Amino acid sequence: MSNFYPFEEIEKKWQKAWEEQRIFETTEDPGRKKFYVLEMFPYPSGDPHMGHVKNYVIGDVIARYFIRKGYNVLHPMGFDAFGLPAENAAIQHGIHPAVWTYEKIDRMREVLKQLGITYDWRREVITCDPGYYKFTQWFFLQFYKNGLAYKKEGPVNWCPSCATVLANEQVVDGACERCGTPVEKKLLNQWYFRITKYAEALLEEMKLLGNWPERVLTMQRNWIGKSEGANIDFFQPDLGEKITVFTTRPDTIFGVTFFVLAPEHPLVERLVRGTPKEEEVRKFKERISKKSEIERTSDLSDKEGLALEKDVVHPITGQRIPIWVADYVLLEYGSGAVMGVPAHDERDFAFAKKYGLPIIPVIQPPNGDWDGECYSGDGIMINSGAFSGLPSEEGKKKIIAFLKEQGLGDAAVSYRLRDWLISRQRYWGAPIPIIYCEQCGEVPVPEKDLPVLLPENVDFRPTGPSPLALCESFVNTTCPQCGGPARRETDTMDTFVCSSWYYLRYCSPWEKDRPFNPEHVRYWMPVDQYIGGVEHAILHLLYSRFFVKVLNDLGLVPFREPFTNLFAQGMVTKDGAKMSKSKGNTVSPREIIQKYGTDTVRLFILFAGPPELDMEWSDQGVEGAFRFLNRVWNIAREIMDMQSDQQVPIDENWMKNLERKVHQTIFRVDRDTRERFHFNTAISAIMELVNELSESLRFLSEKGAHPEEKNLMTWALKQLVSVLNPFAPHLSEEIWSLLGEKSFLSLAPWPEYDAEKMLTETVTIVVQINGKVRSKIEASRDASKEAVLEQALRDDKVQNWLDQKKIQKVIYVPNKLINLVVR
Numbered sequence: 001m002s003n004f005y006p007f008e009e010i011e012k013k014w015q016k017a018w019e020e021q022r023i024f025e026t027t028e029d030p031g032r033k034k035f036y037v038l039e040m041f042p043y044p045s046g047d048p049h050m051g052h053v054k055n056y057v058i059g060d061v062i063a064r065y066f067i068r069k070g071y072n073v074l075h076p077m078g079f080d081a082f083g084l085p086a087e088n089a090a091i092q093h094g095i096h097p098a099v100w101t102y103e104k105i106d107r108m109r110e111v112l113k114q115l116g117i118t119y120d121w122r123r124e125v126i127t128c129d130p131g132y133y134k135f136t137q138w139f140f141l142q143f144y145k146n147g148l149a150y151k152k153e154g155p156v157n158w159c160p161s162c163a164t165v166l167a168n169e170q171v172v173d174g175a176c177e178r179c180g181t182p183v184e185k186k187l188l189n190q191w192y193f194r195i196t197k198y199a200e201a202l203l204e205e206m207k208l209l210g211n212w213p214e215r216v217l218t219m220q221r222n223w224i225g226k227s228e229g230a231n232i233d234f235f236q237p238d239l240g241e242k243i244t245v246f247t248t249r250p251d252t253i254f255g256v257t258f259f260v261l262a263p264e265h266p267l268v269e270r271l272v273r274g275t276p277k278e279e280e281v282r283k284f285k286e287r288i289s290k291k292s293e294i295e296r297t298s299d300l301s302d303k304e305g306l307a308l309e310k311d312v313v314h315p316i317t318g319q320r321i322p323i324w325v326a327d328y329v330l331l332e333y334g335s336g337a338v339m340g341v342p343a344h345d346e347r348d349f350a351f352a353k354k355y356g357l358p359i360i361p362v363i364q365p366p367n368g369d370w371d372g373e374c375y376s377g378d379g380i381m382i383n384s385g386a387f388s389g390l391p392s393e394e395g396k397k398k399i400i401a402f403l404k405e406q407g408l409g410d411a412a413v414s415y416r417l418r419d420w421l422i423s424r425q426r427y428w429g430a431p432i433p434i435i436y437c438e439q440c441g442e443v444p445v446p447e448k449d450l451p452v453l454l455p456e457n458v459d460f461r462p463t464g465p466s467p468l469a470l471c472e473s474f475v476n477t478t479c480p481q482c483g484g485p486a487r488r489e490t491d492t493m494d495t496f497v498c499s500s501w502y503y504l505r506y507c508s509p510w511e512k513d514r515p516f517n518p519e520h521v522r523y524w525m526p527v528d529q530y531i532g533g534v535e536h537a538i539l540h541l542l543y544s545r546f547f548v549k550v551l552n553d554l555g556l557v558p559f560r561e562p563f564t565n566l567f568a569q570g571m572v573t574k575d576g577a578k579m580s581k582s583k584g585n586t587v588s589p590r591e592i593i594q595k596y597g598t599d600t601v602r603l604f605i606l607f608a609g610p611p612e613l614d615m616e617w618s619d620q621g622v623e624g625a626f627r628f629l630n631r632v633w634n635i636a637r638e639i640m641d642m643q644s645d646q647q648v649p650i651d652e653n654w655m656k657n658l659e660r661k662v663h664q665t666i667f668r669v670d671r672d673t674r675e676r677f678h679f680n681t682a683i684s685a686i687m688e689l690v691n692e693l694s695e696s697l698r699f700l701s702e703k704g705a706h707p708e709e710k711n712l713m714t715w716a717l718k719q720l721v722s723v724l725n726p727f728a729p730h731l732s733e734e735i736w737s738l739l740g741e742k743s744f745l746s747l748a749p750w751p752e753y754d755a756e757k758m759l760t761e762t763v764t765i766v767v768q769i770n771g772k773v774r775s776k777i778e779a780s781r782d783a784s785k786e787a788v789l790e791q792a793l794r795d796d797k798v799q800n801w802l803d804q805k806k807i808q809k810v811i812y813v814p815n816k817l818i819n820l821v822v823r
């Protein structure tokens with residue numbers, strides 16, 4: 001390895017120096033502008049993978065850049081340590097989740113430290129630490145006291161494989177987000193956070209956000225699913241009650257030919273009780289309950305229904321409309337009741353076709369008549385009594401006004417967003433701090449009794465009920481209100497609760513009696529630049545936004561949004577697929593670091609392309625990055641060893657050129673790093689400067705170097721390592737110190753470029769052919785005869801005049817004229 005630069009020695013040396021001198025430890029300093037840069041913290045499920053490394057290295061370049069720009073930078077790291085991955089792995093390996101988790105954290109931290117990242121490790125946060133989850137529980141209590149945490153019975157998503165319930169956000173295409181098992185519906189009594197109360201704020205306050213990827217905002221918007229329309233009451237004579245439906249299309253109300261209730265709707269049982277339909281409906285409900293949500297609601301799936309032989313009364317026409325139950329209507333969405341308008345709704349249309357229900361067109365499409373197929377767009381109202389002839393938009397308003405006047409409905413807004421189900425029937429999570437007393441009912445654990453500790457000796461294998469329910473010493477307690485015997489809540493919290501506030505904890509992780517010091521949070525928050533995967537768009541990111549809005553309303557924080565700017569990085573792929581153990585296409589960061597060093601890994605990842613795009617792992621690419629760093633090392637050595645001689649004439653042109661190139665490089669690296677984080681093009685600019693230095697070395701070794709020229713080379717090298725520093729911090733720090741600098745490059749001011757010196761000076765050169773002016777070209781001042789000739793020959797007009805002729809002679813007057821003598 002003697003041909004290679006001693007990366008191992010260099011990297012260890014500087015990591016040790018940075019740590020010993022504590023240069024990345026930060027404290028609040030009101031006199032300086034702050035910058036909070038944060039990468040989404042990992043599950044400690046083992047060694048970090050390349051996706052993690054990419055995430056953290058992007059964050060580190062940003063942190064290093066802002067440190068050197070003079071900002072007071074907070075850049076912490078921690079571990080999202082509760083949750084199923086740890087628990088499942090622990091079950092598999094027969095060790096306690098805590099032991100397993102802390103072992104993995106140690107392993108992960110070791111690799112993170114090898115990456116040379118600017119973390120302030122004193123601020124490390126581990127969510128399964130009682131000193132942390134004490135406050136996760138404290139936040140639960142604040143939510144509870146303010147009516148934002150509540151328990152209710154309802155249909156929930158149940159993953160039979162994970163043996164726990166899931167939030168709606170954790171169900172992807174009808175399957176468990178974690179293990180892919182189709183999700184079942186169960187009726188359970190569970191804890192929820194009232195996120196629906198914030199549906200409008202979560203939409204509206206997107207305008208407070210800085211730079212967020214549009215696709216993330218779109219995903220959140222779609223998930224919240226706001227729609228405007230009307231609530232309309234349909235009277236049910238047998239029960240003597242009205243049933244309200246929400247519709248976005250009140251203009252189609254004259255097209256209602258049937259009325260659908262979700263099979264789980266509580267009215268269904270009351271409507272059929274004691275009728276011949278009762279047994280049939282019971283069997284129907286049982287069959288539907290086995291279907292997943294996606295099966296029930298997909299446009300492609302076959303719709304199933306059953307007529308109840310009961311009616312509702314149409315609110316305007318007074319006609320009798322038959323009531324059905326159907327699988328495609330869900331209790332959790334809308335009110336669990338739908339007015340069937342088959343002519344203008346795809347699913348109603350499919351349902352009406354299957355069961356032979358009437359289809360009445362009430363909207364005429366703008367270009368022509370209704371053709372017997374479903375038309376769901378806007379148009380002109382027809383077959384609609386006094387409302388016929390109105391365009392849809394106007395018709396909606398008129399219908400709503402009419403219904404309101406009659407006391408039969410009103411304008412309404414509906415959201416797709418449901419409340420956040422936070423109960424989990426698993427062991428490895430923060431216990432929900434609630435006690436049940438026979439006398440007092442549901443009693444919150446007093447804040448002074450926090451944390452409710454997870455018991456250690458528990459059979460944590462999942463069985464259905466929470467493992468904590470089997471632990472008598474945990475369950476049995478006394479009521480904090482009456483002192484009588486009581487039982488603890490045995491569900492634990494969704495780990496997304498833990499990760500909804502961790503960024504606040506970093507601001508003052510030493511606080512024992514409160515989750516954070518409000519002064520410190522006021523100084524550091526909000527996070528200026530957050531970096532993570534787009535897969536968290538509607539889980540972690542939506543939940544964190546919700547959390548901060550609640551805390552703001554409770555007067556705990558002075559801001560509405562946690563993350564000002566969000567950068568979503570692309571994946572690392574290999575052989576065209578996302579790296580995963582099951583595909584066997586992973587690359588171990590630990591091994592690559594051992595073989596090539598951290599700076600190479602960093603440089604390769606950053607050079608592979610714009611960081612928001614997926615990048616393909618390539619062994620050649622890694623070797624290319626390694627060769628480049630070796631080249632920098634060798635060039636640096638050569639420049640430092642350069643001889644100079646007072647007698648050698650100075651080449652002013654060369655000096656100007658090199659100086660210009662250096663300023664251009666600083667400009668490009670600065671721009672590409674600050675805007676859009678296009679580190680790949682920033683690194684390209686650095687590579688060009690390395691080429692320039694390499695050529696300069698050759699040039700000077702032939703010509704001989706004047707001391708002024710050697711000084712310029714040394715200055716250029718210093719600027720080179722200065723801008724290379726955020727990308728390859730160890731090697732650049734080493735060369736910096738070899739150049740005689742006594743303080744850390746990692747803290748040195750970012751170099752300034754001189755816009756004047758950066759400009760390339762150009763001159764207009766007249767091109768003559770056989771003495772006649774044929775064209776003009778722009779060339780760099782003092783360009784060589786060869787360069788100007790080459791440029792002239794590329795000129796279209798010159799090309800035309802030359803045709804097939806041969807150049808006999810070239811006459812060049814520098815910076816003025818070039819004459820081609822041809823025949």
Ligand SMILES: [Zn+2]
Nearest residue numbers: 159162176179
């Ligand atoms: Zn699962």
Ligand SMILES: [Zn+2]
Nearest residue numbers: 437440479482
């Ligand atoms: Zn009590």
